[in-house]
Amino acid sequence: MYKRITDILGIPLEFQVVMLTFIFILFLSPYFSNVDFGIFKIPEFTQKAKSKLKIIGPILLLLFFIPIIPAPPPDCNENRQITVTVQYPSGSQQEENAQKLRQELSDRGFNVPGDRPEPVPERAAPPQGQAWIKYFYDDDRAAAKCLQKVVSQPLIKNAKLQPNKKLQRGYERGTIEVWYPAK
16 A cells, blocks of 8 residues: 555645645646636746746646555554464365465564464354454454455455454463465
């Protein structure tokens, strides 16, 4: 996701509208020198000023609209280490996807225990076409949502967040499970 310079600088939207109007006037002024538009009149410019405005106006307009700097991906481990287990239905075709996700999460700084995703009985898996991201404590919801944003697999990006607060006793804070469906 990319951000515009005005967003990076934190300029309020109201002021951005004023800036855009001013930039648009600068963009058009060399071509409409000494023209009265009723609300405002563009002054007459010298040839030297017109040539400079023909350069400055388009540059400012492009800087205003073009997203330049990509926003860094959110850091889901900002305050503490998150442990993620990746689970897939045994006997399904999801093992390869689960292994790719496991590696991606490990590369992004998550603690992913073991060297392979965990197979689970097919009856315990999510319905076909729907993945789950399970968390066990309210403070882990933000990390679960963050995990959903940083992964590249569309199935996980659209996964259903599942709070499992009844199972808290068996899990430490900062533990999240990703469950693949049977295909």
